[in-house]
Amino acid sequence: MPQTSTSRSDASIDRWVHRASVQRVLPWLFPIVVLSIWQLASQAGWLSTRVLPEPWAVLKAFWTLTLSGEIGKHVATSTWRALVGFGIGGGLGLLLGLLTGTFRAAETLLDSTLQMIRNIPALALIPLVILWFGIDEWAKLFLVALGVFFPIYLNTFHGIRSVDKGLIEMARSYGLSGWKLYTQVILPGSVASILVGVRFSLGLMWVLLIVAETISAQAGIGYMTMNAREFLQTDVVLVGILLYALLGKLADVLAKGLEHWWLRWHPGYQPEART
């Protein structure tokens, strides 16, 4: 019957799809197909290089910029900005989140203020930021720090508050209190939530940096792309976009690695459950 033969071939496709080697290749299949079509379209003259340069030209631009050391310089500048901004904003977010999460008094005092500030889009502050900091590094660091602050603050606060009350009760009745209770029960219990905030922040970090670097910069990936736009170098613009994508992916991989290490006790991260 036709129906059974269909289901049989479905099953064999299913098996093929689930093989490990195929699993590793499969996610790349779609981008490769898109890139090929794009390359063909450019070569056939359907796409103007002013609109979109061919992938091959982007690669060549990438290569020349790497050889000239320009990419290295810009990536280093951008990464430095991203990390310092993330360190300041994320560190403050963690600190304040721990504070308001742990102590009711701190929550009463600070939380509603922070919630008000949270609702202001960081980018709306650009004019003010330029007035405050001028157009030097601090303006960019401020924007990044402000953006990454809130996801980490909110998730830390939430993480501390949602630690299992039963575990805290148990730990207290087993003689834990103060610092011991905090480091052995409350903090580990909120790590999962804090890491969600970190991953969210890493995404925001690049978005804010892109905007900050397009305002007024002398170096950085954003500066490179804005500069290239003035000279209609669409291939260099695309190199910049590609760099952002790669760096964003890298940050996410690092955050995931952190999750795997810190949450290795979590049922969701067990290699395989056994009883």
Next chain:
Amino acid sequence: MNHFDLELQALAVHSPPALIPRDASADRAAAPKASSRRPRGGAAVDARGLSKRYGVRGVLNDVDLTIAPGEFVAIVGRSGCGKSTLLRLLAGLEAVDTGQITLDGDARARHQADIRIMFQDARLLPWKRVLDNVALGLDGPDAQERAREALSQVGLSDRASDWPAVLSGGQRQRVALARALVHTPRLLLLDEPLGALDALTRIEMHGLIERLWQRHGFTALLVTHDVTEAVALADRVVLIEDHRIALDERVPLARPRARGAAFDAIEDRVLQRVLSQPGEETPAPAPGIVPLAAWRWAV
């Protein structure tokens, strides 16, 4: 509504609670080491005129309970009768409204380190490996060694470096039992610790708890809704009804206990007494918050 675990009762007819071959060998192997740490014996518990209310609703009303050192007492009753509240008061998890609790004649609070509780859910810290969970709250250089010893007493030495997430429900409760015993408590409070386990695992746990109780000599107080479990383990079965003690029945059976006419007669008497009163279904009380001295923690 009432759960009297008919399933377990039916099962227990064929397999007496004393039938626990699995952990016996591990148990015996650990015995000489365990004896090097002298058991501290049980505490005498005396509760006088205990009352507790949540808002307008009374949960316990003028309850008196005396437990001799090393005695095993089981508290049974319908859900919401206040039996868990009584245990939480003894554990110090909640403050008494009126009345007083003494251990060996002293105020309860002075003996906090002598009291350990086992909860219905094991409450293991999922981010600590099994051994570190057992060592929770232990100080000193021999903490790990003591934890290892306690773990071997419940027959789980080989799971020391596992995460709690990969253990079965019964294994988790055995780890929780080891965690309680490592503190050599003089009063062990058991808050329906076997309620969530399957019938076979419960029978295994009965034997384990009984053997460890006999070896360590602590005073034990078991809260359960399962009359069979109470009769199988306890020296005395106490029934709480209408917020007060309604029945205090001795169980003069030799240990290890097997089912027989005498066992059934006692079980039947308690069960009939429980069922004679129409139950009032009340929601379980919300757990209170234990005040912490210096800072007011929000968690």
